Amino acid sequence: MSRSFRAMKGTRDLLPNETIRWRQLETVIHDTMKAWSYGEIRTPVFEMTELFARSVGEESDIVSKQMYTFTDQSKNSLTLRPELTAPTMRAYIQHNLARDGALTKLYYMDTLFRQERPQAGRMRQFSQFGAEAIGSPHPEQDAEVISLICAILNKLGVINLEVVINSIGSAHSRDRYRDELVNFLTPLKNQLSETSQRRLDTNPLRILDTSDEGEQAILADAPDIMEFLDGEDLSHFEELQDHLTEFGIDFRRDKSLVRGLDYYTRTTFEITSPNVGAQSALCGGGRYDDLIAQLGGKPTPAVGFAAGIERILIAAGEHKETSLEGVSVYVVTVSDNTRSAAAKLADNLRQNGVTASFDTLRRSVKAQLREANRLSSSHAVFLGDDELNSGSVEVKELDSGLQSKVAIEEIISHFTID
RNA sequence: GUGGGGGUAGCUCAGUUGGUUAGAGCUCCAGGUUGUGGCCCUGGUGGCCGCGGGUUCAAGUCCCGUCCCUCACCCCA
Known part of the structure; x- marks a missing residue:
């Protein structure tokens, strides 16, 4: 590292x-x-x-x-x-x-x-x-x-x-105050810190916000700017x-x-x-x-x-995670034959404004669903040989686990009308 | 610039008076279902122990140096 x-x-x-x-x-x-x-x-x-x-x-x-x-x-x-x-x-x-x-x-x-x-x-x-x-x-x-x-x-x-x-x-009232503050502090100069001594010449007002306790005690008796406004x-x-x-x-x-x-x-x-x-x-x-x-x-x-x-x-402080709202779809590729179909479906969903992902790691169905879960997807769509042949896909609602068949032609409207 | 604390796995950390192949939890990956997640079980990946030198038969552990991180001073948002 x-x-x-x-x-x-x-x-x-x-x-x-x-x-x-x-x-x-x-x-x-x-x-x-x-x-x-x-x-x-x-x-x-x-x-x-x-x-x-x-x-x-x-x-x-x-x-x-x-x-x-x-x-x-x-x-x-x-x-x-x-x-x-x-x-x-x-x-x-x-x-x-x-x-x-x-x-x-x-x-x-x-x-x-x-x-x-x-x-x-x-x-x-x-x-x-x-x-x-x-x-x-x-x-x-x-x-x-x-x-x-x-x-x-x-x-x-x-x-x-x-x-x-x-x-x-x-500006003018502050100038009068500054002069008065310098008059007050100059006799006490050797009780001040090094930086405060320097500020006495360069920027006396800054001495006021010292955190040094000894200096704060000295400043307690210093003139108050309110009296010079x-x-x-x-x-x-x-x-x-x-x-x-x-x-x-x-x-x-x-x-x-x-x-x-x-x-x-x-x-x-x-x-x-x-x-x-x-x-x-x-x-x-x-x-x-x-x-x-x-x-x-x-x-x-x-x-x-x-x-x-x-x-x-x-x-x-820490805020609770605001979970993503709305639909997001994970298209599960079930067989090697359906890879391009799955990619196409995901792309089609995205073109229609639906958040969608698909597998590019060629992983198992189980791993793809884990990924869907990790992404907090709301739905998984299963696309395998059966679906391609029948023309309808399995749509699973991930929170409830409920699953149903949806015709491929209707898949976009299924998610956009929801 | 000046002090305090700390660097061991991606993250949080344990590691005894120096003693074999350096550990845990979480994460990640895989299997447990020849197409179904979370929970659970099993297994696995992953370490120049910050770096360099020294002491020693032997250093994550002791000593010196160095770099980095962090908190604080100063000051400021």
Whole structure:
């Protein structure tokens, strides 16, 4: 086994028994997005590296150490997308989607790439779906986006969810807070971890979501961002909470919820599940009112989320096998003389929309029936010399074991009219 | 990048203080019905015991190295 190829670290194959669940989940997502009037967008797997550096932030972990970056033959620095909000906004600007209306609602479902050490719920190639509502600065839009992901998770049967929200303010109020936080932490600098000390210069807000207990104790006395939000930030945050309550969504406010992407303004949120292991975030999102302008578009407010499909599948747990419904026929070849007749019959059934199989291993009747059983076929059709001579075949209903004769001319209608 | 756990049949795993031809369950294949499945019975296929080196009369078992998987830290979906 050591000599054969295997899927690269952090990637995996989805085998037929798993793709069934994936399809079910994808169907729920597409249907719900449609019901909420979000249109699907699909963007290329790679983009200019600069797009992510500018939007996600040079200092973010994603850009500083997790990207699959390469140089193409034209010496362009390209990167396999590590997230999908920036590419979606790039496309929004490039195609001037704003002309279609004051509000543009987009969703995506695709694979992303981050070069991290894999663990439960974290892969190097992974899948996300997400929604972006572009054009509305108002809190009801934030609430709609949050209720959208909650609706999808509910439909998927994911339970034990926790919705956590916070506001990190708009750019100017956040700047004032950042200065204050730096003032507070600088005298305590030598009590901070190495990475936090570095972040004090590069991205002080990120220190807030440390998991180090000593640092958490220090931060307990740190200034609260709520005290620095301006009036509009505050009312936005309060209205968001009112709307969530109206939607019947339970949530918790966590002032340490900062998130690792630089483009957020005001609302940030996360939905977590305890059943995934350490990687408990199923969904993360927030408002990013400045991003489109940063990427060269007309200043346009927007809010969205991204959710991890692998994590959702883990959180949803095992689902009972949904057995195949409807008719499926196994044509049993009883004698060597009837091989081509059996193949032809199966083909004829398929042409008429009936799921059908026949034996290509030249196995015994017993083995063919075992195969029919393994395939969960609903019926077996026996085709041997007697049947060819008499012009009628034996049709056996596999659940009940009942068997009857059906004229060959009527076999198609026998299964299609059922 | 840093830790913990683990690599024996397709899958899940057992394998004693080193000791003959390395085991079980499930799966798969075949037979038990000269043309009839599931359940049951019988038999069979399938192993560089992750890889390399060392110790020993003898290594799946002990030692060293190495690769891979996995969980966790960091961070995130």
